[in-house]
Amino acid sequence: MAEVKIGILGAGGIARVHASNLTKDERVEIVGVADIVPERAASLANEVGKAKPVQHLEELFELGVDAVYVTTPNTLHVEPVLKCLDHNIHVFSEKPMATTLAEAKQIREHAKRSKAIYNLGMNRRFASVYKRVKELIASGELTPYLAHIKMNRGELLNPAWTADPEVTGGFIYETPVHLIDLCRYLFGEVETVRCVAKQNLSEKELDTFAIMLTFTSGTIANFVTYAHAGWSFPFESIEVYGKYTTVTTQELEKVMVASGLNQPIQIEDFYQLTTDVKWGYVEEDRRFIDAIIDGTEPPVPVEDAYRSAELIEAIYESAKKGKEIALNEKR
Numbered sequence: 001m002a003e004v005k006i007g008i009l010g011a012g013g014i015a016r017v018h019a020s021n022l023t024k025d026e027r028v029e030i031v032g033v034a035d036i037v038p039e040r041a042a043s044l045a046n047e048v049g050k051a052k053p054v055q056h057l058e059e060l061f062e063l064g065v066d067a068v069y070v071t072t073p074n075t076l077h078v079e080p081v082l083k084c085l086d087h088n089i090h091v092f093s094e095k096p097m098a099t100t101l102a103e104a105k106q107i108r109e110h111a112k113r114s115k116a117i118y119n120l121g122m123n124r125r126f127a128s129v130y131k132r133v134k135e136l137i138a139s140g141e142l143t144p145y146l147a148h149i150k151m152n153r154g155e156l157l158n159p160a161w162t163a164d165p166e167v168t169g170g171f172i173y174e175t176p177v178h179l180i181d182l183c184r185y186l187f188g189e190v191e192t193v194r195c196v197a198k199q200n201l202s203e204k205e206l207d208t209f210a211i212m213l214t215f216t217s218g219t220i221a222n223f224v225t226y227a228h229a230g231w232s233f234p235f236e237s238i239e240v241y242g243k244y245t246t247v248t249t250q251e252l253e254k255v256m257v258a259s260g261l262n263q264p265i266q267i268e269d270f271y272q273l274t275t276d277v278k279w280g281y282v283e284e285d286r287r288f289i290d291a292i293i294d295g296t297e298p299p300v301p302v303e304d305a306y307r308s309a310e311l312i313e314a315i316y317e318s319a320k321k322g323k324e325i326a327l328n329e330k331r
Ligand SMILES: NC(=O)c1ccc[n+]([C@@H]2O[C@H](COP(=O)([O-])OP(=O)(O)OC[C@H]3O[C@@H](n4cnc5c(N)ncnc54)[C@H](O)[C@@H]3O)[C@@H](O)[C@H]2O)c1
Pocket: 009, 010, 011, 012, 013, 014, 015, 034, 035, 036, 037, 040, 055, 071, 072, 073, 074, 075, 076, 094, 095, 096, 121, 122, 123, 174
């Protein structure tokens, strides 16, 4: 008998990634898969074994789930997350937490009242390359004075909804949200945000961003992200500069550490790992189940999720008002 009964809401691409991990965890049973398109629910339910295909969240509740994975499109996370929390059912929400700060605040309030765990899917924190960078900072080998971050994953052509801010919540809520969150994870809380953004090719939204962040830790970071760069390798990279030290990542594949003058560069290459491990999905799913069973800290708890939502709102506010935003003054 499995210890944790899981339901999945939204049987698309990322649901399959989580379902594949969860079916390998003997503590877990996926008992139901819900999707507004019945064939999609049936198809994923069939892939995971004994799960029942249904259409709505409430039907997952009727199956007696302990936890729900919310893997619907971006602007459809808030309502099911709130319902889960209000029913004291643990919830793993895919990114973004919400696409407005008011909704993120609502989730934080409901999570505080609930007996259930809220977790946000921020797999980059558990990706091999970024875990290595985090270790270098934590061990003191790298003191991050300055960082340059690039996130050009996408082209906003396929699938078509990625170009529709009504569905995505805005370009930053799509893939850049991952590295926005990672910045906080690596460098600590943000003090100020300055953003210059333009609308170049998109018909409906800002698509070109240069963001400058200062952190209470003293780090300064420059973050660039452009919606139509295409998928040219590396889609994402970070460069972090310390005392005679430069740490550079290439995509989710490689970390290069130059740790002194006249020193060889150490390269760690994660190419051979499977994507689900290398991208952090296996670890985030395992940690979520650990949190439910053992009471350990969820991989990305609600306050952490909220702070990233707050940062994204400040980025858009700075772009629109053309001024620096001080985050501490807002809290
Ligand atoms: N962490 C990551 O690396 C990562 C990767 C991909 C997607 N995501 C996020 O996961 C979410 C899903 O993305 P995807 O690529 O799997 O999308 P998708 O379009 O492949 O799947 C979404 C599914 O949700 C279903 N759906 C829509 N509205 C619904 C509703 N009201 N009730 C039930 N089902 C509903 C759709 O029919 C579809 O099957 C998005 O928020 C996306 O940003 C995260």
